[in-house]
Amino acid sequence: MTDDVHGEFDADEVFTADEVGAGDEIADAEPAVPPQHGVGPFSIREVVLGGIWLLAFVFSFFPTYAALGVVGPSVWTGGIDWILAIALPTAAVFLLALRRLSPDGIRRVGSLGVDQFASVAFSVAAVYWISLAWRLVAALPGGYVGTTWVAWVETVLALGGVVFTVFAPLLPVFGEDFRHRPESLAHPNARPLRPISPRPAAPRPVFEADATQTAAHEPVVVEEQAPAPQAxxxxxxxxxxxxxxxxxxxxxxxxxxxxxxxxxxxxxxxxxxxxxxxxxxxxxxxxxxx
Structure with missing residues (x-):
């Protein structure tokens, strides 16, 4: 009767208590983090940012101004504009590469993480090149000094850098750079603000009559002081x-x-x-x- 009720039974299918416990641990374990593939040691987003920066760096040596057919200087010879136009994105891409090649190297710039600094750097560069391209539009009616095609190309490249830094977490493929990252304590400058407490009210003077000055009736000021905490x-x-x-x-x-x-x-x-x-x-x- 036992064989008819339970059917065929294989002795090899008997599970030990350790195997049952291990199965419970596996069931309770957190889901594994999926692997992220890229190009060599870099992610796809970092490779794209590197390509954008390389093109912007090469085009930065071309003239940015032209006056009545005469070609002017590049951004490198026009004062300190090169800091906003190309130096900040260069530093950002360098830090992104250093983070992959040397994980124990520089991880933040002040209170900004490397990705946050890259977002700021490409945003600043985009504002600079957009303003330079607008000067070309403003100079067209008069035919005077204006910017060259470099401003338009650099504007497109800088906006591409903004897309792959500021808006990268929203993109389907490139957003993988920001998902499943391990949690870590924030830098002191990046932590939530401390609450501001109101200043304690100044002690109010208490006036007491002095027996020796009863005839002029001048009050004596006695300040109340709270005992200081003992260290x-x-x-x-x-x-x-x-x-x-x-x-x-x-x-x-x-x-x-x-x-x-x-x-x-x-x-x-x-x-x-x-x-x-x-x-x-x-x-x-x-x-x-x-």
Whole structure:
């Protein structure tokens, strides 16, 4: 009867407890990140940006001005315009290439990431070349000094750079550069703004009569002053994170050195780092006061 009910049974299909547990772990695991293909070590977007920059760099040596048939200078010999026109995109493309070839190299410019800096660089270059091309349109009726075809070509190339930097996350294929990136802590300059607290009100004077000056009846000003918080040194038995106002780790204190606590707020200590930064220690249990 047992064979009739359950049918044929293969002993090789018996699963062990470890195999069942492994199957549960696989089911609970996060979906794998799909591979991103490109050209060599670079993504397709980075290769396109490199090609746009190369063409813009070559055309930048051609004259940008013409006056009554006489060819004028290029953008490299017209003051410091070359910084906005071609130097910023050059720096952006260099940083994009350096990020791929040396992941531990420069990752940001000030508070801007490399992709953010590239967006700003190509946007600035696009504004410059658009304004230069507009001068050509304005100079056509008079026939005086005007820009050459270089301004139009550079405008198209700069706008292409804007598309593949500013609007790249919206594009179907080129947006893969920005998807499935690992999460990381933001640079201090790129973190959310600290809330602005109102300044404390100035202490109001309290007037008390002086017994020695009863006949002139002049008041004596007595200022109320709140007691200043007493700072002290504290030693943690193990490394503990000191957080900023947004809850992100700022620095650590531990058993190797004493930490300066400038204010005791009960369940939270205000700790000052040796470089002047202030943070909040939420785990205040087991601290040794000095």
């Amino acid at each position: 002290f040194w504290a030693l943690a038995p193990e490394p503990r994170d000191v957080l900023d106002e947004s809850g992100a780790p700022l620095f650590q204190i531990g058993p190797d050195a004493w930490a300066l606590v400038i204010e005791d707020r009960g369940e939270v200590f205000v700790v000052r780092h040796e470089d002047g930064r202030l943070g909040y220690l939420h785990d205040v249990s087991g601290l040794t006061r000095g």
